[in-house]
Amino acid sequence: MSKASEQAYAKIRGFLLGGTVQPGSQLTEEQLAEVAGVSRTPVREAMRRLEAEMLLVRSPSKRIFVADWSRDDIDEMFTLRQMLEGHAANRAARRLTDAEIDRLEEVNKELHEAVDGETPDIVRFLDANRVFHEAITEAAHSPRLGQVLAMLVEQPVVLRTARQYSAEDLKQSARDHDELIAAFRAGDPGWAEAVMGSHLRRAFHTFAGAAEDDAVAE
Amino acid sequence: MSKASEQAYAKIRGFLLGGTVQPGSQLTEEQLAEVAGVSRTPVREAMRRLEAEMLLVRSPSKRIFVADWSRDDIDEMFTLRQMLEGHAANRAARRLTDAEIDRLEEVNKELHEAVDGETPDIVRFLDANRVFHEAITEAAHSPRLGQVLAMLVEQPVVLRTARQYSAEDLKQSARDHDELIAAFRAGDPGWAEAVMGSHLRRAFHTFAGAAEDDAVAE
DNA sequence: TGGCCTCCTATTGTATACAATTTGCCTGCG
DNA sequence: CGCAGGCAAATTGTATACAATAGGAGGCCA
Numbered sequence: 280m281s282k283a284s285e286q287a288y289a290k291i292r293g294f295l296l297g298g299t300v301q302p303g304s305q306l307t308e309e310q311l312a313e314v315a316g317v318s319r320t321p322v323r324e325a326m327r328r329l330e331a332e333m334l335l336v337r338s339p340s341k342r343i344f345v346a347d348w349s350r351d352d353i354d355e356m357f358t359l360r361q362m363l364e365g366h367a368a369n370r371a372a373r374r375l376t377d378a379e380i381d382r383l384e385e386v387n388k389e390l391h392e393a394v395d396g397e398t399p400d401i402v403r404f405l406d407a408n409r410v411f412h413e414a415i416t417e418a419a420h421s422p423r424l425g426q427v428l429a430m431l432v433e434q435p436v437v438l439r440t441a442r443q444y445s446a447e448d449l450k451q452s453a454r455d456h457d458e459l460i461a462a463f464r465a466g467d468p469g470w471a472e473a474v475m476g477s478h479l480r481r482a483f484h485t486f487a488g489a490a491e492d493d494a495v496a497e
Numbered sequence: 498m499s500k501a502s503e504q505a506y507a508k509i510r511g512f513l514l515g516g517t518v519q520p521g522s523q524l525t526e527e528q529l530a531e532v533a534g535v536s537r538t539p540v541r542e543a544m545r546r547l548e549a550e551m552l553l554v555r556s557p558s559k560r561i562f563v564a565d566w567s568r569d570d571i572d573e574m575f576t577l578r579q580m581l582e583g584h585a586a587n588r589a590a591r592r593l594t595d596a597e598i599d600r601l602e603e604v605n606k607e608l609h610e611a612v613d614g615e616t617p618d619i620v621r622f623l624d625a626n627r628v629f630h631e632a633i634t635e636a637a638h639s640p641r642l643g644q645v646l647a648m649l650v651e652q653p654v655v656l657r658t659a660r661q662y663s664a665e666d667l668k669q670s671a672r673d674h675d676e677l678i679a680a681f682r683a684g685d686p687g688w689a690e691a692v693m694g695s696h697l698r699r700a701f702h703t704f705a706g707a708a709e710d711d712a713v714a715e
Numbered sequence: 716t717g718g719c720c721t722c723c724t725a726t727t728g729t730a731t732a733c734a735a736t737t738t739g740c741c742t743g744c745g
Numbered sequence: 746c747g748c749a750g751g752c753a754a755a756t757t758g759t760a761t762a763c764a765a766t767a768g769g770a771g772g773c774c775a
Contacts, residue, residue, distance in 0.1 A: 281559070281736085281758060307726060318760045319727090320538075327545055333641065340767055341499070341727060355639050362580055421573045423551065427645050499728060499766085525756060536730045537757090558737060559757060 284321035291315055291325050295334050295345060296435045302347035306335070331430050350487060356431060357483035361476050363428055364412065368459065368475040369468040371418035379418060380463050386411050387456045394449040401441055404449060408441075409434065411456060415475075440486040448485060452478070502539035509533055509543050513552050513563060514653045520565035524553070549648055568705060574649060575701035579694050581646055582630065586677065586693035589636035590686040597636060598681050604629050605674045612667040619659055622667060626659075627652065629674055633693075658704040666703060670696070 280288065294300065294314050312322045326343065329335045336346045375383075386407055393403035412432075416425050444452065455478040462470035512518065512532050530540045544561065547553045554564045593601075604625055611621035630650075634643050662670065673696040680688035 283759065309726080320759050320761090323727095324541075324545070324758095327542070331549065331644070333644070342767085343727090352640070355641055358584075359581075359641055359645070362584060363577075366576075366580060422570070423573055423577060423649065426549070426551070427577070427648070430645070431641065501729065527756080538729050538731090541757095542728095560737085561757090 280324065283317040284324040287311070287315035287317050287321045288325035288328055291322070291329060292334065295329070300345050302345050304345050306343050306345060308343075332433065334433075353436065353486060354483065356433065356436070357479055357486075359431055360428070361479045363424060363431070364416065364479060365472040365476045367416045367419040367421070367424055367428070368462075368471040370421065370424075371415045372463050372466060372468040372471040374420060375418050375463050379414075380460060383411060383414055383456075383463070384460055386414065387453065387460065390456060391453045394446070394453055399446055399449050404452075405434075405438060405441055408437070408452070415459075436486065437482075440482050443485050443488070451481075455481075501535040502542040505529070505533035505535050505539045505543035506546055509540070509547060510552065513547070518563050520563050522563050524561050524563060526561075550651065552651075571654065571704060572701065574651065574654070575697055575704075577649055578646070579697045581642060581649070582634065582697060583690040583694045585634045585637040585639070585642055585646070586680075586689040587686040588639065588642075589633045590681050590684060590689040592638060593636050593681050597632075598678060601629060601632055601674075601681070602678055604632065605671065605678065608674060609671045612664070612671055617664055617667050622670075623652075623656060623659055626655070626670070633677075654704065655700075658700050661703055661706070669699075673699075
């Protein structure tokens, strides 16, 4: 997307995830246009994307509301990711070249450095983590799969999850990636898929556990 | 979507699948606006949807082309459907009430009637088939799953597949549905998932086999 | 008082004019 | 003859004005 609608997307997304708006509240195109600093036209394009990502929902009469993600919704998202990224890992294991695996290893070295010290660097972790997962999805060479995952993977959820990780959780995450790389080197699709599956399922439970705590804290 | 953009979507889709345009050829918003009989604004919305369904692709410089689906693309689509609809069947098996299963049975009776005679009624078959699959996806109670499947299931591909089915293939399809219903009655998610998987995988091979024949015929 | 009808307002949908970007040609220079 | 540069045309992107539609408030009648 070009400048204005890309900017609209980014700003509105930030606005939605900033926590200042309440789930379920109504929004208007005009409001969002003001938030994004552009006219309604690019805002509409951004809204379509956000709707596809289910950060916005539409009433039957086309009015727009901030989506309200339940625990079940998050569960479902992680379940779908587990299936689809597991499949991506499986395909990647069949296709990755040694050079590409080297590259993954390099990215994961970065990730290790971010978490192996005394105080983990969450931002660095997230960056490396995103690059790592995207590289695998990319290596699966399946445009549809890539597109569907792009819709499903909500980085803010990943962020919130990572924030809940203990130092040990983060290190385990890095070790999962190590094992994925081993599976790739071995060219074992089933292994890769299984590792990816447990990696993501654990992430869900970390997230869900944290959400429970939040609920208790209220 | 409201009237004009819905109409644009339907007309452009028909235009793309009518076979009069060549895959890979460039299209402009203005052309499509003329085809749809509306202005560029609703055409753009329709284009976003068609892009998500990968019937259109965009060059890096935002120009638009008719997508060219390879055999691998079709394979991938069916593979993803197998995974996701299999998952839907699994979830549905856990949730469907007796009344809902009765309803499925009724729909499949319609489907049987469409194919059990001397000359199968493909249109009736397709309608019942679509309703049947949508009911299962619906019963999975997973909004994300439903949304993703809606993007993936290209009815024109289903149509082309059904056209290639022999009378016996069609009857087997109806029997697959019978078995799905049995799995639902038994409340056996694994069974339902497995049946759905083989059902879809067979569909792919029918399609692929037909495509091979086409290629040979040329 | 309760339900319904109507009109007004808020909101989304569509068309169109204009801006920005990209492409490809055409010219001129080496 | 080839290539670089820039100009013109085609195409997409954005803003804005206007149209259509849905929701809600208020009044009217039973």
